[in-house]
Amino acid sequence: MACYRSEAIVLRTWDLGEADKALTLYTKDEGKIRAAGRGARRMRSRLLAVCQPFVHGRYLFFRGRGMDSLAQGELINSYRQLREELDRMAAAAYLAELVDVLVEERDPQEELFRLLLDSFDFMVEHGPTDLLLRFFELQLMNLLGYRPRLADCAVCGTRQYVDPQFSAVKGGLLCGSCAREDPAALKISPGAWESLRCLLEGRITLVGRLRPSPTVASELGKVLRQYVDYRLARPLKSLEFLQTLQR
Numbered sequence: 001m002a003c004y005r006s007e008a009i010v011l012r013t014w015d016l017g018e019a020d021k022a023l024t025l026y027t028k029d030e031g032k033i034r035a036a037g038r039g040a041r042r043m044r045s046r047l048l049a050v051c052q053p054f055v056h057g058r059y060l061f062f063r064g065r066g067m068d069s070l071a072q073g074e075l076i077n078s079y080r081q082l083r084e085e086l087d088r089m090a091a092a093a094y095l096a097e098l099v100d101v102l103v104e105e106r107d108p109q110e111e112l113f114r115l116l117l118d119s120f121d122f123m124v125e126h127g128p129t130d131l132l133l134r135f136f137e138l139q140l141m142n143l144l145g146y147r148p149r150l151a152d153c154a155v156c157g158t159r160q161y162v163d164p165q166f167s168a169v170k171g172g173l174l175c176g177s178c179a180r181e182d183p184a185a186l187k188i189s190p191g192a193w194e195s196l197r198c199l200l201e202g203r204i205t206l207v208g209r210l211r212p213s214p215t216v217a218s219e220l221g222k223v224l225r226q227y228v229d230y231r232l233a234r235p236l237k238s239l240e241f242l243q244t245l246q247r
């Protein structure tokens with residue numbers, strides 16, 4: 001039977017049969033995959049610790065017809081803090097679900113793997129800040145090929161803006177006259193526009209340094225919510241939970 005090894009991050013787990021666990025993982029070498037951990041729910045299973053959500057480990061898989069099987073796993077980082085505190089858990093589940101639903105299987109992108117790890121590290125250290133979630137949403141969209149156009153109008157290409165708006169449908173900023181083409185476009189202030197550009201171009205270390213005003217933070221939340229939701233076939237389960245906590 002063919003097998004392969006890869007570093008991976010567990011995105012989601014669910015129960016399978018009496019004692020097994022099914023997992024969605026984002027592997028460094030093969031991208032998103034699904035695998036079954038046989039007996040992983042037994043207390044003495046060696047797979048128990050490496051089949052928890054958000055774990056980063058080194059795994060050995062056997063290729064299967066439907067789902068692959070998880071043969072071995074070794075912890076690199078358990079990310080225990082992301083499972084033990086409610087706000088961190090809700091945010092980590094949101095990031096993981098975004099990857100789970102938006103990313104195709106077997107389409108490895110090392111940058112995406114890195115983005116997940118960096119974001120988990122950030123959350124362990126600083127908590128799940130709103131700005132981190134915005135950074136992740138924007139970077140994920142970029143990696144999936146949906147880089148928003150922020151330097152010129154996404155319809156006519158002008159750089160002369162009066163009252164620009166942001167349109168998920170058109171994929172970026174719209175000048176005042178093109179804004180009519182998307183009734184759902186959102187007004188965007190110069191501060192929010194600048195923050196979007198920084199978050200798109202910057203690295204994760206920037207997230208700890210940017211201090212948007214509450215108004216700008218709320219604009220960023222709305223704009224990116226609309227931008228991400230436009231690509232989703234159904235509402236995210238984790239988002240409702242996250243929003244309940246934030247209220």
Ligand SMILES: [Zn+2]
Nearest residue numbers: 153156175178
């Ligand atoms: Zn225009």
